[in-house]
Amino acid sequence: MATWEENVRKVVPYTPGEQPKAKNIIKLNTNENPYPPAPGVERALREMEVQEFRKYPDAETKPLVDVLAEYFQVKPEQVFVGVGSDDVLAMSFLTFFNSKKPILFPDITYSFYDVWADLFQIPYECQPLDDNFHIKIDDYKKECGGIVIPNPNAPTGVAMNLAQVEEILQSHPEVIVIIDEAYIDFGAESALTLLPKYENLLVVQTFSKSRSMAGMRIGYAIGAPKLIKYLNDVKYSFNSYTMNMTALTLGVEAVKDETYFRETLQKVINTRERIQKELKALGFVFQDSKSNFIFASHPKYPAKELFEALKESGIYVRYFNKPRIDNYLRISIGTDEEMDALVTFLKNYMK
Numbered sequence: 579m580a581t582w583e584e585n586v587r588k589v590v591p592y593t594p595g596e597q598p599k600a601k602n603i604i605k606l607n608t609n610e611n612p613y614p615p616a617p618g619v620e621r622a623l624r625e626m627e628v629q630e631f632r633k634y635p636d637a638e639t640k641p642l643v644d645v646l647a648e649y650f651q652v653k654p655e656q657v658f659v660g661v662g663s664d665d666v667l668a669m670s671f672l673t674f675f676n677s678k679k680p681i682l683f684p685d686i687t688y689s690f691y692d693v694w695a696d697l698f699q700i701p702y703e704c705q706p707l708d709d710n711f712h713i714k715i716d717d718y719k720k721e722c723g724g725i726v727i728p729n730p731n732a733p734t735g736v737a738m739n740l741a742q743v744e745e746i747l748q749s750h751p752e753v754i755v756i757i758d759e760a761y762i763d764f765g766a767e768s769a770l771t772l773l774p775k776y777e778n779l780l781v782v783q784t785f786s787k788s789r790s791m792a793g794m795r796i797g798y799a800i801g802a803p804k805l806i807k808y809l810n811d812v813k814y815s816f817n818s819y820t821m822n823m824t825a826l827t828l829g830v831e832a833v834k835d836e837t838y839f840r841e842t843l844q845k846v847i848n849t850r851e852r853i854q855k856e857l858k859a860l861g862f863v864f865q866d867s868k869s870n871f872i873f874a875s876h877p878k879y880p881a882k883e884l885f886e887a888l889k890e891s892g893i894y895v896r897y898f899n900k901p902r903i904d905n906y907l908r909i910s911i912g913t914d915e916e917m918d919a920l921v922t923f924l925k926n927y928m929k
């Protein structure tokens with residue numbers, strides 16, 4: 579190793595799901611929404627004035643903050659916007675997890691958490707899910723430097739109920755509790771209703787899943803004004819202009835169309851419920867999903883082999899070669915046609 583290399587910050591990065599270039603594949607590997615963004619988004623995009631790109635965007639991300647504040651009936655001082663919830667979560671780790679005590683998160687969870695913890699040198703302790711992939715609430719009552727849990731959890735799709743989230747908050751007034759609600763709209767109860775009671779709660783959501791805008795990179799956090807101020811202080815010490823003009827403009831449009839949002843959500847949920855029945859009939863086992871994916875295992879067919887056979891036939895799902903979950907596939911909910919193609923493939927494969 580060269581001498582200069584000794585002082586390089588070395589990290590093991592997060593591995594995102596594959597984004598294959600081929601057009602005619604069925605892509606069920608990164609929990610994207612199969613439906614397009616709200617029609618107003620396309621209209622606003624066409625009307626954007628390229629001239630404006632000469633200027634810097636609004637550093638305060640005000641248009642988007644205001645529309646989200648109105649939508650969620652909170653004050654603008656309670657909203658922080660970032661480049662996808664990954665950016666918001668990374669900033670939150672950097673801002674709030676600054677204790678010598680370990681932060682807590684599940685052993686099977688979003689695989690970016692340990693990457694950020696390592697990057698920012700935050701000590702952490704993983705709490706094992708039970709054998710059915712449920713969170714054991716009592717594990718989160720110990721002394722710690724903070725807590726982060728996705729609800730519903732990923733990649734399991736299992737949700738906590740509001741009473742369980744509140745139990746964790748009640749036992750930890752002394753640290754920040756982050757609830758990562760990337761998949762909340764698909765069927766779990768949001769912790770947003772607990773905000774008036776808990777100043778140390780930060781709820782993080784995204785436009786990537788339920789609002790079909792993964793490519794625009796928009797995420798946000800909602801919490802007490804004090805928390806948002808601390809987050810902004812860190813953001814402005816890092817990069818004043820995190821959100822580009824296009825994302826700010828199109829994000830506003832996505833929030834405006836509640837009817838389209840509800841219709842799209844319902845379509846994904848209906849497909850999920852139908853496909854859960856079909857997969858069960860084929861012998862797959864999984865916990866009831868409250869998200870836009872199903873985390874399934876088959877007692878007869880090894881997940882890795884299924885994953886490879888599916889990929890060979892142009893159907894991409896996600897496989898994690900990790901302890902406890904190396905015999906599972908995470909299957910995102912696509913359109914009805916896409917899911918039917920998946921089921922047809924599986925039926926033939928198992929013949």
Ligand code: PMP
Nearest residue numbers: 662663664688728732760784786
């Ligand atoms: N949290 C969880 C639990 C996720 O699965 C994802 C998606 N990979 C994210 C946050 C980040 O999503 P985004 O940055 O697209 O908002």
